[in-house]
Amino acid sequence: MNLASLLLRSAQRSPDAPAIRHGEALYADYAGFWDRTSRLAVGLRRELGLQPGDRVALAMKNSPAYLEVLFACWTAGLAAVPMNAKLHPKEFHYMVEHSGARALFASKALAVELAFLDDEVESLEQIVDCDSPGYEALFAEEGMPPHPTADDDLAWLFYTSGTTGRPKGAMLSHGNLLTMTLCYFIDVDAAAPEDTLLHAAPMSHGSGLYCFPIVAAGGCQMIAASGQFEPEEIFDILEATPNLCFFAAPTMVTRLTQAAPEREVRRENLKTVVYGGGPMYVADLKKAMARFGPAFVQIYGQGESPMTITSLTRADHKATGHPRYEQRLASAGQAQSAVEVMIADEEDNPLPAGEVGEILCRGRSVMLGYWDNPEATAETLRGGWLHTGDMGTLDGEGYLTLKDRSKDVIISGGSNIYPREVEEVLLRAPGVAEVSVIGVPHPDWGEEVAAFVTLEPGAAVTAKELDVLCLSEIARFKRPKSYRFLEALPKNNYGKILKTELRRLWKEESGA
Template sequence: MNLALWLERIAQISGERPAIFRGAVQEYNYAGFYRAAQGLAGALAARGIGPGDRVALFMKNCPEYLLGFFGVWGLGAAVVPINAKLHAREAAYILENAGASLALVTDDLGAELQAVTNVPLISVEGQAFSQMCAADPIAFAPRGDDDLAWLFYTSGTTGRPKGVYISHAMIRAASMSYLLDCDEVSPDDAVYYMAPMSHGAGIYAPIHVAKGARHITPASGGFDEVELLETAQNQGPLQMFMAPTMVRRFTDIAKSLGRRGEGIKTIVYGGGPMYLADIEDAVSWFGPRFVQIYGQGECPMAISALSRDDVADRTHPRWRERLASVGRAQSVVEIRIGDEGGAPLPTGEVGEIMVRGVPVMPGYWNNPEASANTLKDGWLMTGDMGFLDEDGYLTMRDRSKDVIISGGTNIYPREVEEALLTHPDVQEVSVVGRPSEDWGEDVVAFVVPAPDTTLDEAALEAHCLSQIARFKRPKAYFALQELPKNNYGKVLKTELRKLLA
């Protein structure tokens, strides 16, 4: 089934409902949204684009992103959302690899891209795009469950990015799992797009369309803590996705302003490690507004979830362990912890996290070798290390490539990071391994000191020794003003290793 039919169906019965906002300004109701998507589909068809073709979206968050999604899907083609922070040459590689027929762009990104690609570009800020959305409408095309809906390109931290094949059925399963495992969606709710729509925030757009909720892109186009607080108070209840680093920043700003997040219904967080101290602080300040999800591009937003009740609970005898987990398997998948060969490991033993189910990709785009290395007997080998407890809660350790082996012993950076973050002078930290002739690798920590503090290695050393085993403590500390991160808020440990080199 074509995901675009969700827009058609809500427009038929609730066309007058407000749909898309740029800040506080409504740009479309659902009838107008549907008509614009139909027009865009017709205009693309007139340009020779048809079912199965790929149309790229290289844009910062804006209302036109939603028109792009549903217009392209309505045509029967697939979207290729591109990280807005990529260099133009990196975006050009994705266009070429995806075989994109056309790219919809914002002016700021399209100007540089035009110089390095032959793929036709259309600015969504120009008259040409408005005319396309007003073109003669066409009926939405039928699509099969396994047909390509979204070609998602991985971050490429270990080489060229790979295209993940995401089907209509995969997004539909993730959408159903959102309702089952994360949060209810009411027509009175609004989804607020601060996190990149090229990633998980965009994956959640279809279920909010299906339920007739409002869609708000910030007037600033990005993550502004004060703007969020004002929007929530004036246009809530808001649902949104945040990376853990965004939650930390938002908590700090809100506390400094004495604002408790009135109008915020739900913050779904994921996309990187959420440290225990950070989420405890956030829940203490904002209350029970948080849900955690764990997913990957290869199984978008749909591996595990930690419910609102679990995140807020402080009565269960093991609440702290549960809060440090990434929750239980979402309703549409199975999770296994496997050894190096994929054989299941006993409860409580650390191994590779494996997942299978409808949301798991069938493979990478035109890359059978990478697909074969990642998919084993129907299971996705996530590359993440973790364990399951007797109640089915999944606790992550680290990416398998990030585990530090020192003196033949595995050291999980996250455990060291958790310990350091409990020191009041540490605002952010990331731990990596440094080559060592004596031990194979040494533990080193990159620290962003808290405001108005300086790095005190002796104090951090003493703090670590009071929290974790001596062999796990960092052998060196490096102060940074900020940690290198990608557009999704993930710390780029590859860049930290380059600094060491």
């Protein structure tokens, strides 16, 4: 089933219902949303010459056009490649080239910044500025129905941050995303036509993925006028918008809680806050619930099984009388309805309740594999299970508690940063001998990047020079916020760098 059929169904059922708002202004009802989507799909096929199965890259900030391009891709039988608008041009370059995208849709500023890709990426034939007359020209002809699509046809190429220096493209099919959508209704929230989903987090990730259940229910998508997360703006929206829902990283929830005492908050208008993408401390969660009420649901997922591994339900958050209430709040909940979850040892044997091992899952939400990377696909999906790389335990009632992240991912402001990617950049600096990167606590963002560096004999390298190098190669939010120069990095007998020792050293030096 083509995901665009969800939009067509709601347009047929409720054509006059509000579908997209930009701030408080109505951008399109469902009839208009479908009309523009289907017309753009024809423009993609006829004007740009794209064929079913082709990839279309999106380098866009949150906007109504984002939804139009996304659903138009599927209507035309194309695969979307959404990319974080905060990435570095070199990172955009890699994803566009690796995916073999034939077209790139970009916000105005990004269209200018990425114009060089037209000459440097062989597959790329067209860059479309979504704020230009050229974009509107693509809507000239009558629309088309959704292209016939099989469940395993590629819908969304989701680039995960790379543990080996390069991101991998998780191939998400129409069937994967439909499974995720149905799990939302069963395990996360009962989406309804009266709901408004606010996009305050990037639509290239969790917030955008959750547009499907709202479209299926005939609810409204609201793009924050600022295009980003602004607590004061959210409070203003909450003041005037009943049944408001949104996805947020735990750090965003904490920032809202910290800002809330300065405002009168219409908590009765807040229906659901889905939080995920990183750990949230129980104390912070309790403060948020005390301020905003019983609106919270947690999800645990990965790009390889989007938003769909476990969930901690609204009922779990409200069950204050349960004897294990604290432990449950500290967990990531139970397996979602279409997913099996197992804790396994290093040989992939199942472990009993309470023992720590790698988190494995399987089900119709799990990706088809990694784009153009059969080796990584075989390793990650061996035995028919998705190997998440995360460590955790299951209790006797099936509640999953995350322990360590075996891939050493750093989660800052809800965005994943993998140390190897940063380390490889720093190692390009002349005079740098060894580097190790870790995540250290940050009061607002959850974690920030800290780098430990050793130099070659006689070399003189400054933190400022390393910072300039990082800014030239990777996104600003990934660069280290602090550097420590050591004579040698701590290692075990096998020569492996001991990151636990680096964390201890950081705590001692910072007084944390």
